[in-house]
Amino acid sequence: MSSCPRVAYFCMEYGLDPSFPIYAGGLGILAGDHMKSVGDLHIPLVGIGLFWDEGYTRQLIGAGGVIEDHYPKTPRDALRRLDVKIEVTVRGKKVPVRAYKVDRHISSTLYLLEPDRDEDRWITQRLYGGGVEDRLAQEIVLGVGGVRLLQALGEPIDVYHFNEGHAVFAGLELLRQHAFGGNTLPERIARLRPHVVFTTHTPVPAGNEVHDLELMRKMDADLGFTDAELEMIGGDPFSMTVAGLRLSRLANGVAALHGETARDMWKDIDNAAPIIAITNGVHTPTWQDARIRAALVPDKPRERQDAELWAAHQAMKQELIVEVERRTGAHLSLDGLVVGFARRAAAYKRADLILGDDKALKHLFDLGIQLVYSGKAHPRDLAGKSLVGRLVDATRKYPGKIIFLENYDMKLGALLTRGADIWLNNPRRPLEASGTSGMKAAMNGVPNLSILDGWWPEGCEHGVTGWKIGDPDPSDDPFDEKDEARVDRRDREILQRVIEREVLPAFHDRRTWTSIMRASIAMSQWQFSSDRMIEDYVSKVYSFAE
Numbered sequence: 001m002s003s004c005p006r007v008a009y010f011c012m013e014y015g016l017d018p019s020f021p022i023y024a025g026g027l028g029i030l031a032g033d034h035m036k037s038v039g040d041l042h043i044p045l046v047g048i049g050l051f052w053d054e055g056y057t058r059q060l061i062g063a064g065g066v067i068e069d070h071y072p073k074t075p076r077d078a079l080r081r082l083d084v085k086i087e088v089t090v091r092g093k094k095v096p097v098r099a100y101k102v103d104r105h106i107s108s109t110l111y112l113l114e115p116d117r118d119e120d121r122w123i124t125q126r127l128y129g130g131g132v133e134d135r136l137a138q139e140i141v142l143g144v145g146g147v148r149l150l151q152a153l154g155e156p157i158d159v160y161h162f163n164e165g166h167a168v169f170a171g172l173e174l175l176r177q178h179a180f181g182g183n184t185l186p187e188r189i190a191r192l193r194p195h196v197v198f199t200t201h202t203p204v205p206a207g208n209e210v211h212d213l214e215l216m217r218k219m220d221a222d223l224g225f226t227d228a229e230l231e232m233i234g235g236d237p238f239s240m241t242v243a244g245l246r247l248s249r250l251a252n253g254v255a256a257l258h259g260e261t262a263r264d265m266w267k268d269i270d271n272a273a274p275i276i277a278i279t280n281g282v283h284t285p286t287w288q289d290a291r292i293r294a295a296l297v298p299d300k301p302r303e304r305q306d307a308e309l310w311a312a313h314q315a316m317k318q319e320l321i322v323e324v325e326r327r328t329g330a331h332l333s334l335d336g337l338v339v340g341f342a343r344r345a346a347a348y349k350r351a352d353l354i355l356g357d358d359k360a361l362k363h364l365f366d367l368g369i370q371l372v373y374s375g376k377a378h379p380r381d382l383a384g385k386s387l388v389g390r391l392v393d394a395t396r397k398y399p400g401k402i403i404f405l406e407n408y409d410m411k412l413g414a415l416l417t418r419g420a421d422i423w424l425n426n427p428r429r430p431l432e433a434s435g436t437s438g439m440k441a442a443m444n445g446v447p448n449l450s451i452l453d454g455w456w457p458e459g460c461e462h463g464v465t466g467w468k469i470g471d472p473d474p475s476d477d478p479f480d481e482k483d484e485a486r487v488d489r490r491d492r493e494i495l496q497r498v499i500e501r502e503v504l505p506a507f508h509d510r511r512t513w514t515s516i517m518r519a520s521i522a523m524s525q526w527q528f529s530s531d532r533m534i535e536d537y538v539s540k541v542y543s544f545a546e
């Protein structure tokens with residue numbers, strides 16, 4: 001790991017700690033884990049992000065099931081203000097920007113930017129808040145401001161890593177500066193590309209941000225590009241993902257399957273970087289309970305390891321039961337199978353799949369199944385909110401059998417991925433790019449029960465490390481609504497069958513279950529750790545091939 005070039009990593013959100021909510025979900029947790037492993041492994045990488053004054057929504061379920069979004073101020077005690085000021089231009093107006101270093105939660109270097117004057121603070125008021133103009137203003141501060149900050153601090157950078165298209169303005173700023181030489185725009189791009197790498201995260205076309213060139217002009221960041229030049233970089237309308245692919249030397253998806261999906265999705269884009277796959281991972285010291293590691297230290301006889309592993313799991317399950325009771329008043333049984341499901345309330349993740357057949361569901365309840373959900377909807381995502389509403393309704397219909405925990409955050413993520421018995425994941429394939437909650441579960445001995453999507457084809461050995469829900473059917477079309485109903489029905493039936501015929505018999509046999517727990521931990525411990533992920537980024541992405 002010694003010959004790593006100096007890297008600047010750009011991301012809109014970072015999930016470092018529950019007490020520092022400048023993250024919304026998976027992307028931020030991934031970036032947080034990236035920064036933590038970089039610190040542990042002493043990789044010369046600095047992170048660039050934004051300080052979100054009100055973070056992301058604290059989402060509560062009010063009386064009568066009304067979903068309420070609250071925006072408490074983000075605590076500033078983890079920040080140290082730097083003695084440096086830079087300037088960006090938004091809507092043709094100068095915006096002075098200050099910078100902080102994050103002094104807690106990580107040992108690596110993370111700089112966060114914030115407009116210096118109150119009148120400009122709308123830009124970073126809320127993570128993913130506001131409309132497209134706010135988003136562009138945020139991206140200008142992140143990208144243009146980030147590059148200028150690194151220069152003001154005298155940080156030498158060999159490679160710029162754009163984590164998601166949000167960071168593409170960093171590339172535009174480097175081009176404006178002729179940072180790596182070249183005269184014409186194609187020459188400047190060719191000189192820049194060896195220094196940029198790009199990670200794409202979403203196989204849902206709507207999740208890839210595009211902006212009208214007219215709006216780009218209106219948001220005037222004073223970078224001096226003509227419409228034709230912008231079009232050469234990102235197309236018309238300007239796609240942040242296309243720009244990322246054209247400004248980088250190498251791009252990657254976040255799991256092997258997602259790499260294939262992304263290659264297919266962007267195959268018609270000319271001048272795009274090749275897309276490889278680096279599968280995500282999670283920070284083991286953050287997400288794996290220390291009792292799991294203690295149970296499995298190698299110098300103990302196997303029976304003792306098994307007994308301690310089981311005892312650790314029961315203790316963590318009991319902690320979940322206590323917290324569920326404290327938060328909802330509902331009492332879960334320690335004996336029945338607890339199925340965990342916690343995700344962003346996006347339609348493709350199908351949180352309510354298993355709820356779709358009442359009769360089959362009641363049968364599962366008779367067999368002792370208990371479902372524990374958590375999730376947040378984006379404040380302006382009405383479909384997501386109605387999904388949360390359906391889950392909350394289900395808790396009223398089946399009290400004590402279905403639980404919904406409000407305000408999904410890192411704390412609940414940790415509680416659920418160690419306290420559940422199995423971790424359910426049933427997205428519409430291939431729309432889950434990676435998914436990392438299942439990795440957290442796996443390394444706590446909570447086996448996955450999942451569609452073969454995202455990372456799971458790489459971790460699943462059916463009946464050994466967990467279970468798959470059916471096999472991929474190449475005829476499935478995730479965007480055909482008529483097809484959706486058929487696919488949902490089929491997947492629901494398979495899911496119910498696997499639970500009843502395979503998961504439950506294993507669960508009721510302690511020896512079988514502990515061996516599955518062990519296999520789940522052994523499979524994930526290294527392969528789905530962010531340390532492995534960082535080693536892959538260093539050797540396959542950051543290092544210069546020349």
Ligand SMILES: *Cc1c(COP(=O)(O)O)cnc(C)c1O
Nearest residue numbers: 025026343409410413435436437
């Ligand atoms: C791990 C985590 C995620 C990402 O999980 P997915 O499986 O990708 O949905 C999102 N939010 C929180 C709070 C998490 O802890």
